[in-house]
Amino acid sequence: MLGLMQDWPLLCHRIIDHAARIHGSQEVVTRSIEGPIVRTTYAEIRSRALRVAQRLDRQGVRLGDRIATIAWNTARHLECWYGIMGIGAICHTVNPRLFPDQIGWIINHAQDRIVITDLTFVPILEKLAANLPSVERYVVLTDKAHMPPTPLKNAIAYEEWIAEVDGEFKWKEFDENTAAAMCYTSGTTGDPKGVLYSHRSNVLHAMMANNGDALGTRAEDTMLPVVPLFHANSWGIAFSAPSMGTKLVMPGAKLDGASVYELMSTEKVSHTAGVPTVWLMLLNHMAANNLKLPHLKMVVCGGSAMPRSMIKAFSDMGIQPRHAWGMTEMSPLGTVSALKPPFMELADEERLDVLQTQGYPPFGVQMKITDDAGKELPWDGKTFGRLKVRGPSVAGAYYRLDTNILDDEGYFDTGDVATIDAHGYMRITDRSKDVIKSGGEWISSIDLENLAVGHPKVAEAAVIGVTHPKWDERPLLIVQLKEGQTATREEILQFMEGKIAKWWMPDDVAFVSAIPHTATGKILKTALRDQFKEYNLPTAAA
């Protein structure tokens, strides 16, 4: 028997309707790409989003068509999100930090019909445009006065473009499982893969994020998302903040410490979200100038692990650091390290231990860890296995890729290796392709690296698995010494001894002049594995 409740599809544009109706005068403040700080409201954003929708509709954009945005966090970008989604088209956020070739590949793979871009990215697009046959028109997010001359096809300033319609328009209605947005992941290997969010997944994700142990902003709060709208669905903030009537402060293109600090201070920002690099710049700027942020209550940090010193720095200022973990495929929220009651009373260092985990999932995200055969492993905080996830905001497939990415129980393999403790706190210990598999047991390359860089002479360390006749793989520690330092193999190993299980000890140490990195600063282990493919471990003969 079915229930007798109303059929009310979860549609993204209903969020901006709610914001406009209930929190219509709430401000959205933007550091504009043209320079000045500009202020608007949720009511105004909805009204302009409807113009975007109407203009796209007049252009013949239909349900399922892809519209790309390559843009910073601004009110105009937010208007485009809702305008595109509100007619059932798909808002494809393109990450401008990718290599131009990748940007071109992605736009062609998505077959985007229109590209909406900030002034910043016009030069990149001019170089790519000849090879983007699906694109019919380029809309530049500015007004006529700031519009540059450009050979881009049918280029027009955004303000002129939306002035061509009168705004008398209604959202389209469709099923909540309709695609709403698209975001490509860019792994270190293989082609980028497109995640296709639905209206349902975005709305449910916003509702999950709104609980007080996740992002939990309220109508009285002010959120500055440093995390870009083009990065992993903006961690859902483009939906969660309007759904609560939270004031938004959009930092535009300037993400340096001084600029972010200035906005946080003048706009009395209470909540913010971004990657550790940004917080490092902010903390350095504040320390150098002896500055405070008395209104700041919470810093959500994801993208990569938050260093312990950073967690401590924010905590010491009375600001809650919230470690978050997720991925594009998860919309992206996976876990958040809010403190649960058993840990509220902990003393400083133990408290930091918990805050340094990736946290536990909100209702709506299910996790498990398994061995290579798919067998579930215990939640004891020690055993680590492949981290797999399930939920209404987790990807079930990639766009135009005919591969099953779910296991028999419907779980998606995150590619991370993690432990989970009895309280559900998850700790990433490695990427599954980097973990060292020694005699059927797993050794975390990240744990060994973190230990090795603690040695005063070591600048950077990388650990990879090298083939071993008896154990399959054994760890090789690759070290780049600090400028002017010398050290021996024994010296480094001795430093590590006793701090880890004996069988975790690297079988050898290789010294290199420079450890290779990816464009985004991660250690390029594929290159190291190539370089040390034939490496002969001293233990191999044993």
Add this chain to the structure above:
Amino acid sequence: MLGLMQDWPLLCHRIIDHAARIHGSQEVVTRSIEGPIVRTTYAEIRSRALRVAQRLDRQGVRLGDRIATIAWNTARHLECWYGIMGIGAICHTVNPRLFPDQIGWIINHAQDRIVITDLTFVPILEKLAANLPSVERYVVLTDKAHMPPTPLKNAIAYEEWIAEVDGEFKWKEFDENTAAAMCYTSGTTGDPKGVLYSHRSNVLHAMMANNGDALGTRAEDTMLPVVPLFHANSWGIAFSAPSMGTKLVMPGAKLDGASVYELMSTEKVSHTAGVPTVWLMLLNHMAANNLKLPHLKMVVCGGSAMPRSMIKAFSDMGIQPRHAWGMTEMSPLGTVSALKPPFMELADEERLDVLQTQGYPPFGVQMKITDDAGKELPWDGKTFGRLKVRGPSVAGAYYRLDTNILDDEGYFDTGDVATIDAHGYMRITDRSKDVIKSGGEWISSIDLENLAVGHPKVAEAAVIGVTHPKWDERPLLIVQLKEGQTATREEILQFMEGKIAKWWMPDDVAFVSAIPHTATGKILKTALRDQFKEYNLPTAAA
């Protein structure tokens, strides 16, 4: 084009799965019906709920079958909720405060197969049982030692009943629109009407309730729901608290001030929810004994309007009073009076004005006010009209009642008359059947009553519309004077003059010795309307 996210149905039992897995050691504390305080955990509740499910399944209970509960707030009752819903059966909560005839009517209308009851209600059921042919068995929520001798059909103690299975059982899987629970509304007129909640509506309602401007409890909080599980879906707390890992304190049968205070104090309750009557008892007990509740942060108050003095009393203690409005048909959350930024800085009295409204809706509840013809009225805080609501947790129809209850836009008429201001704050001004329709304009009977009872000689006042040849209806003020007082018509009207619009002034005053009430203490306007049907207003001849 559809999105490519996972198909993960929103099912109620996934909430208890989450609570058990992530917050398994979190406590649920109960003042048991047998007497002692008993403690259990979410892990244990899930495990026992699975036994309930397995036992029902063995009994042949299938998808869509109705199972009644007539019980107080206890951990056992909560186990039954999840156990029943987890196999797709329907948990029909019966309100034991109804007249026995109504209880019988409701059980027969629902065709409940099993009745699960507290010891308290065994005598009532024994009187009704002969006329409840659909009921195959009665389960009494106690153990063998406390089981009374009873002629109830196949009666068994709950603990014995669930001990008949081993707990090795899996939840059933089904569509999220499957019916999960059922609750009858009992109006003053007509037969009770059954609201049939779905798994989807309950889960979405919990997610709405979890935002910080609604109920917003967290894993660090402790919630004591005074509102019973049998009243309006327990305001969703049976789902929202476990979904967040919030500790639950269940008050059982004792809802007097001293008992509620004792549990709040010993269990360090931070959040609580219930009707004004309960808070009055609590406040009186605290004042009489000079007691404090330093851990209490928020009191959610619904069911009827919270008096201004009560809002002030809690505020003065540093406790947030949250006025909430809703109805069984809304799962029940409609609006909550959290303070939005424009009102945070208000001085005391103006602040109370906002807190005294019914508040604004969370994302997921849409409101409008209309005139009798269905035309939308402005949100100016003054104009009042019929309040209509829409959303995924709002009823679309009643059980076994073939009547369309939605308007053309899919809105449900709440039967209330309200104003809404520009910020979305809603204020109930009347019931639509009580509002006085004078020359096409509406006059609030409640506003006139509130004004009249301000006169020092008036004990209680009721206002009804009486037929008028020119204006259709005009207000008649019916007054019950305080013991020993005398007053004239002119004296009362003079007191009201200048405090309301001239055309709102009652056309006459009738003095009565006693104003009639319903069983739950509300003014019985139907009786007054009967009594004064032929009343000849002095203005009628004009």
